[in-house]
Amino acid sequence: MEESKLISTITERLDSLSNFPKMKENKSISALMQENGISRRDFMKWAAGMTAMLSLPSAFTPLMAQAAELTDRLPVVWLHMAECTGCSESLLRSDAPTIDSLIFDYISLEYHETVMAAAGWQAEHNLEEAIAKYKGKYILMVEGGIPAGSSEFYLTVGPHGKKGAEHAREAAENAAAIFAIGTCSSFGGVQAANPNPTNAKPLSQITSKPVINVPGCPPSEKNIVGNVLHYILFGTLPSLDAYSRPKWAYGIRxxxxxxxxxxxxxxxxxxxxxxxxxxxxxxxxxxxxxxxxxxxxxxxxxxxxxxxxxxxxxxxxxxxxxxxxxxxxxxxxxxxxxxxxxxxxxxxxxxxxxxxxxxxxxxxxxxxxxxxxxxxxxx
Ligand code: SF4
Ligand code: SF4
Structure with missing residues (x-):
């Protein structure tokens, strides 16, 4: 598609997204940036960097900034499977928050076991509610390898003792886009290393839905946030390599x-x-x-x-x-x-x-x- 046509298609998409209800009523991304000492100029520089990272021409920079401002309109469900939580930590643990980590904070995380206050029955209820309420609209991010087959019981989550694989399959069923975050979720990771005692599998072998792999141990915060922004801008799968990794991030050695x-x-x-x-x-x-x-x-x-x-x-x-x-x-x-x-x-x-x-x-x-x-x- 030629550049001007693509810009007008994305502008229309962002305009319609901006009509979606805000999930974080009390704070805008600009206010969040200001609170953390990040100027508008820094934000625009970051947007220009993100635009280049996604291999888009510089004319897309204002759209990238707009997409970042709309990250609170898309509900995200983040599941933890068999893992060390390093992928979440790579975004959450920084003493001076980066723009990427602030955007991750700003994303409407409807369910994330590490950052949410709820636990036990309440947490399981929140997950079921988010999946039902945002059916077909939420982004699913899964961290961790998943014990599979007759070994599924090696990972159970929540008070009902539901298998991790069951959680992942059900959440994947009605997601608008699915990202396997980290090498464990993308390829099995250390859990699947020989002799793979729990028969751990990547997410793509647990669901029949298309999965975008974002591997790394952990993946950089830029690659995680970049995928969310790509989805907000285009609403489609990015161009993928043979291992289902976005080429904009994994296209070079x-x-x-x-x-x-x-x-x-x-x-x-x-x-x-x-x-x-x-x-x-x-x-x-x-x-x-x-x-x-x-x-x-x-x-x-x-x-x-x-x-x-x-x-x-x-x-x-x-x-x-x-x-x-x-x-x-x-x-x-x-x-x-x-x-x-x-x-x-x-x-x-x-x-x-x-x-x-x-x-x-x-x-x-x-x-x-x-x-x-x-x-x-x-x-
Ligand atoms: S330099 Fe290599 S080992 Fe280190 S994060 Fe990048 S891909 Fe992984
Ligand atoms: S140039 Fe050397 S240090 Fe750099 S990636 Fe290649 S082998 Fe590694």
Whole structure:
């Protein structure tokens, strides 16, 4: 669709959404920002960043700001399955709230076990009521792997002892959009790691409804909030890769935009933590970085208000947004080397990403070794 037509379609959608009843009557997002010392200018800068992150032209920035102001019109049901709550914590636990975390606060969370006051019978009642009241309109976000099949009883929730899988299936049935938040919900995560004692499965294997995977351990707050905003703007599924991850967030490899990439290409590697190479910021591949195998936007968007990310801090990527990373990417501080790691390709440009990258990496390291040897000879 051409840009001007898309802008008018989105404008119409946002206008009609703004007629929906406000779920947070007492406070606007602007007031919330002001209270937390965030100026309108900062907010618009953030909106411009979000627009770029979703790969939209800058003309969409005012619409992005408007979409953020409307996040209280969409009810969200957030379920916890077998997990550590790290995905929720990544949004909730910051001493200086980011704009993303404020927007998460502002979203109309109709049910979220970590942040709601209700417990026991009342909590279960709230969930049933939210599902019935907002039938077909709510966004469902599920965190955690889900014990399945004859092992469903490994996870029961609430005073009726209802199985987690049952909760997830029922909530998915009438949701307008479904997001699997984190690697556990997207791919099973640590719960599904060998020997997978609870037969944990990803959400997509529990429901037959389309599920958008937002993996990461945890996913960044930007990727969670970005998905909500994308849904508010377009009301449709984003373009997805082979693992049902939105391409705007998971379309590039960590390695592609890593600040240490120049050292990888030049064959300059950290040989062990704390050595001279580590002090010079060399590439972490030889101490286990899985950036070449991992699709995520960490190297571009970073964490903690864009201040840093694991590779910048000195540890390699452990591939947390890839399926079965607990089983496939270890040991985390050793390179995969010639261990076979095959994966269906997420970007459809190569057949087997693991094999293709391993070959290139092996060539890169061999080239480095050769160059190093020549340099040594010359010296
Ligand atoms: S291997 Fe890791 S540290 Fe090295 S360039 Fe790639 S992503 Fe960066
Ligand atoms: S750098 Fe790698 S391990 Fe760290 S959050 Fe990003 S994808 Fe996960």
């Amino acid at each position: 960590i390695h592609d935009l890593c600040e240490r990439r120049g050292h990888f290409d030049a064959g300059e590697f950290v040989q062990q933590f704390g050595d001279e190479g580590a002090k010079k910021g060399y590439c972490l591949y030889k101490v286990g970085c899985k950036g070449p195998y991992t699709f995520n936007n960490c190297s571009r968007e970073k964490f903690n208000q864009h201040t840093s990310w694991p590779v910048q801090a000195g540890h390699g990527c452990i591939g947390c947004s890839e399926p079965s990373f607990w089983d496939n990417m270890g040991p985390f501080e050793e390179p995969l080397g010639d261990k076979l790691y095959e994966s269906i390709c997420a970007d459809a440009t190569a057949d087997k990403v693991g094999v293709a990258i391993l070959t290139v990496t092996a060539v890169g390291i061999a080239a480095h070794a050769a160059i190093g040897a020549v340099k040594k000879d010359k010296n």
